[in-house]
């Protein structure tokens with residue numbers, strides 16, 4: 546049976562863990578050749594193992610998305626065996642510390658979070674832009690509920706700012722690249738059980754309960770809950786969809 550992504554080459558940043566790993570597996574299942582990019586090469590290799598064990602095709606490359614020159618070098622390397630037609634900007638980190646805390650730590654959180662979650666999205670997108678224009682490709686950025694609000698997640702000004710930025714970038718780039726046939730969309734995950742929040746979930750059951758009270762589907766999400774929307778936005782099923790954010794948050798934003 547034909548896959549929804551047959552013939553595509555997809556690069557996924559942060560593909561070595563959590564949501565990115567789930568997206569890599571789903572893309573490979575749908576026929577794409579997947580390039581797993583992650584600062585954590587062991588994680589990326591783990592993803593390649595999972596994909597190939599399931600009969601898919603994937604390769605791993607180490608990439609720190611904050612390193613602009615490395616992004617360019619990786620993109621050039623990738624192009625040698627074919628131009629990508631799908632880019633998923635997924636790599637991200639989070640830290641929840643109050644702005645009123647230790648000034649040095651606050652400034653470091655700001656630089657690290659904005660550097661990876663927002664500058665990283667620019668660095669990777671810019672590096673692959675020629676390939677995506679040549680293939681009339683698709684970009685999927687990972688936003689958040691915090692692309693809109695953050696009241697349920699206190700002490701996360703830097704993260705909230707970065708995810709607002711991801712949504713702004715998505716809309717602006719969709720407007721600019723539509724003429725080239727490149728579609729740019731985002732996904733807004735709710736609380737998805739991954740390493741990024743494992744410690745916070747374990748330490749703050751009250752926060753998880755507050756989020757669940759705000760989640761009509763009344764459960765946390767899994768990476769596979771994000772993989773479906775990611776396949777949709779990368780495939781021809783969304784041929785007339787651009788500049789939008791698909792919320793996969795259990796209904797959080799409806800309440």
Ligand code: NAP
Pocket residue numbers: 558559560561562563564565582583584585588608609610611635636637638639661665687688689690733734735736737738739740741742
């Ligand atoms: P995760 O399991 O921690 O995966 C993130 C991956 O990105 C890790 O492999 C991480 O490597 C990698 N990474 C970190 N810094 C990087 C860098 N500089 N360059 C390249 N890769 C880097 O977290 P996740 O939950 O899957 O998060 C994926 C995305 O979803 C993030 O953008 C996050 O903000 C977003 N999101 C998550 C949730 C949620 O509830 N989980 C909700 C909304 C949005 P290391 O492990 O070595 O750091």
